[in-house]
Amino acid sequence: MSDNISAKSNEELEKGISHQQSGQLDEALACFQLSLKYDPKNVVALCNIGAILLLRGKLDVAISCLKLAISIKPEYAFAHYIMGNALTEKHQPQAAVASYQKAIEVQTDYASAYNNMGNALLSQGEMVAAAKCYQKAIDHKADFSTAYFNLSEAKEFTHISQTQAMTNLLKKESDTMGKIALNFALGKAMADLGLDSEAFAYYITGNELMRTTINFDLAKTTDEFKSYISQFNNEFFFQRKTGGCLDKTPIFILGMPRSGSTLIEQILSSHPKVYGGGEQLFLKEVLFENVTDNLDKLPQAIADMPIKSAEKLGQAYISKLCELAPESQFITDKMPNNFIYIGIIKTILPNAKIIHSVRSPTDTCLSIFQKKFSGVHNYAYDLTELGEYYNLYADLMDHWREVLPNTILDIAYEDLTKNQESQSKRILNYCNLEWNDNCLNFHQTNRNINTASNNQVRKPMYRSSVGRWHRFEAQLQPLIKALDGG
Numbered sequence: 001m002s003d004n005i006s007a008k009s010n011e012e013l014e015k016g017i018s019h020q021q022s023g024q025l026d027e028a029l030a031c032f033q034l035s036l037k038y039d040p041k042n043v044v045a046l047c048n049i050g051a052i053l054l055l056r057g058k059l060d061v062a063i064s065c066l067k068l069a070i071s072i073k074p075e076y077a078f079a080h081y082i083m084g085n086a087l088t089e090k091h092q093p094q095a096a097v098a099s100y101q102k103a104i105e106v107q108t109d110y111a112s113a114y115n116n117m118g119n120a121l122l123s124q125g126e127m128v129a130a131a132k133c134y135q136k137a138i139d140h141k142a143d144f145s146t147a148y149f150n151l152s153e154a155k156e157f158t159h160i161s162q163t164q165a166m167t168n169l170l171k172k173e174s175d176t177m178g179k180i181a182l183n184f185a186l187g188k189a190m191a192d193l194g195l196d197s198e199a200f201a202y203y204i205t206g207n208e209l210m211r212t213t214i215n216f217d218l219a220k221t222t223d224e225f226k227s228y229i230s231q232f233n234n235e236f237f238f239q240r241k242t243g244g245c246l247d248k249t250p251i252f253i254l255g256m257p258r259s260g261s262t263l264i265e266q267i268l269s270s271h272p273k274v275y276g277g278g279e280q281l282f283l284k285e286v287l288f289e290n291v292t293d294n295l296d297k298l299p300q301a302i303a304d305m306p307i308k309s310a311e312k313l314g315q316a317y318i319s320k321l322c323e324l325a326p327e328s329q330f331i332t333d334k335m336p337n338n339f340i341y342i343g344i345i346k347t348i349l350p351n352a353k354i355i356h357s358v359r360s361p362t363d364t365c366l367s368i369f370q371k372k373f374s375g376v377h378n379y380a381y382d383l384t385e386l387g388e389y390y391n392l393y394a395d396l397m398d399h400w401r402e403v404l405p406n407t408i409l410d411i412a413y414e415d416l417t418k419n420q421e422s423q424s425k426r427i428l429n430y431c432n433l434e435w436n437d438n439c440l441n442f443h444q445t446n447r448n449i450n451t452a453s454n455n456q457v458r459k460p461m462y463r464s465s466v467g468r469w470h471r472f473e474a475q476l477q478p479l480i481k482a483l484d485g486g
Contacts (some may be wrong), residue, residue: 009039016048025052029100043069062086068233077107077436081257084116091278093120106378111141115150122154130154143176144168148370152185157192162374180209184372191370200475203370207381216378218388224296225340225392231299237403243307244350245314250321251330251431252345254338255357256393257377260413261440264357266335267424268431270438275325279335282320286313287344302344314348329429339393342400346407353431356397359389359413361483362469366476387482414466 006425016031035045046069048308053062063086084099093233100117104110118133134151137144148166163186182204190199219477252260252266267278290313292301305313319329336357338345342393345352365387368380379389401408409430424439434464 005038005128009042009045012038013042013045013048016045018282021251023056028052041072043076044074046072047076047082047486051085052115054082054089057089059086059090060261063090074396075106077103077110077113081113081116082111082112084120087412088120089124090231093123093483096120103228109140111137111144111147114140115147118147118150118154122150125430127154127238132244136144138165143173143178145169145175145181148186149181151311152188155226155385157189160193160195163189165457176209177214180206180372183372187370197470198476200472204475206372207369210372211379211381214378214381216381216385218385221281221379221389222392225396227296227299228343228396229342232399234403236303236343237346239311240347241383242426244252244310244346244348245318245359246351247300247314247318247349248351248353249318249329249331250349250352251332251355252338253332253334253355253357254336255358255397256341256364256368256390257336257373257380258371259336259357259364260411260416261334261336261357263413263416263425265332265354267439268330268332269425270442271436272438273329273427273430273433274326275331277321277324280321280324280333281335282317282333283335283338283341283345284395285320286316289340290316298344302347310348316348330433339397339400342404342408346404354408355427355430356410356415358410358468359470360478361387361394362476363413363465363467365390365479366469366472369479370389383476383478384482391485417466419484 007263012031012035016028016035019025019028019031020097029049032045032049032052035042036049039045041116050062050065050069053059053065063083066083066086069076070083073079079425080099082102084096084103087093087096087099096118097120101112103113106116107113110175114137115132118130118137121133123128130150131154134147134154135145137150141147142165148169154168166182166186166189170179170186172181173182185204187199187202187206190196251274253265255261265276265278268274287298291305291308292298321333325331332404340352345354365383368377369383369386371380373380379385397408409427411423411427420439425435428435428439473480
């Protein structure tokens with residue numbers, strides 16, 4: 001290759017990286033592609049294309065780019081690192097761990113690779129190994145706030161001295177997201193140590209900082225929920241007694257986050273006929289691709305949709321879901337906020353089972369407030385807003401029960417932890433599944449779990465989280481007032 005062509009390739013590469021760092025992904029992608037046109041073996045351009053495609057959910061194409069980059073330059077650590085990220089998104093944590101290990105073999109101080117390998121191990125229940133990875137990440141990058149947060153999720157703190165490094169780093173941290181991570185990590189550590197006042201002070205700060213980074217409009221959310229109540233009424237369902245895809249594969253597990261839905265899924269996925277699909281975006285993807293990408297217009301768009309279209313939408317969802325486990329008789333979808341779309345679910349998938357996970361409002365909201373979510377839960381970072389959102393959710397669930405009687409199975413976390421076998425039998429009976437003793441030993445089921453309850457469901461049933469809000473009753477007064485409608 002001539003020096004001139006190589007120079008042009010690198011020039012476009014540098015432009016692309018500049019655009020990428022500025023968040024201009026379309027422009028970055030165009031530059032990287034032009035760089036490859038000049039030099040098809042430019043592995044940096046290939047890897048950056050893979051990274052952008054990964055961000056856009058085009059996993060298979062991203063992986064193809066990364067495989068090509070690795071074939072050209074096997075000793076390029078960044079290629080293995082991005083491949084690990086892609087395999088994590090593909091729910092292949094063991095393969096992801098192998099990719100991160102290759103990245104570390106090439107670059108022994110690759111802190112981000114250690115951190116992300118910890119995430120992949122954590123999803124498999126490998127808590128000790130994950131914690132070691134996070135510590136390695138910190139050893140190589142002492143100011144790695146995210147790794148400290150991840151470490152706090154993987155271990156239990158037993159002595160105040162274990163928090164000193166985080167406390168020192170927080171004093172120096174200037175990045176907002178870094179401050180958020182450290183405040184949530186220290187909140188978790190103090191709660192582990194029984195220092196409740198100190199814990200809640202960190203949680204308050206972490207949530208206040210997080211609230212400055214997101215947009216949440218309670219009035220708009222109220223209008224959205226009211227539109228579902230208005231549109232999906234008794235008359236709507238009377239007119240749609242037939243239609244939709246009759247497939248019985250999906251079991252939706254929904255409700256508020258931190259209400260016990262992961263526990264329910266773990267029990268179900270311990271049955272040999274059920275595959276635990278985890279939190280999936282399939283329903284939204286199908287609606288956006290086939291109905292409208294404007295959430296405000298979704299209820300009306302479904303109402304205006306010909307009855308025949310409901311079957312098409314249902315089948316499109318089933319096609320995506322069954323890719324997870326083609327041989328399984330039942331597959332769970334545990335996206336919590338699907339509770340908003342229950343009316344749509346029963347329109348396009350009338351035979352789908354819907355399990356609603358319920359927990360004490362104060363325990364649920366406390367647990368939400370103590371978590372830094374990776375997904376979008378914009379209502380979660382202010383105690384008053386959190387309580388008001390919970391009330392909107394509860395009203396919507398009351399509506400679904402009224403217009404869809406005997407359709408939704410409510411499972412209370414408190415009942416499940418108190419009467420494990422009888423409640424597990426209720427779940428299986430509702431899903432038309434015969435009893436299986438594995439469901440009582442759910443904590444022994446080995447599966448990939450990517451939710452905040454990952455650690456908890458690896459343990460036998462326990463009740464220590466019931467009524468936990470009493471520990472923080474004084475600090476929770478704004479929440480309690482909001483839940484009471486004050």
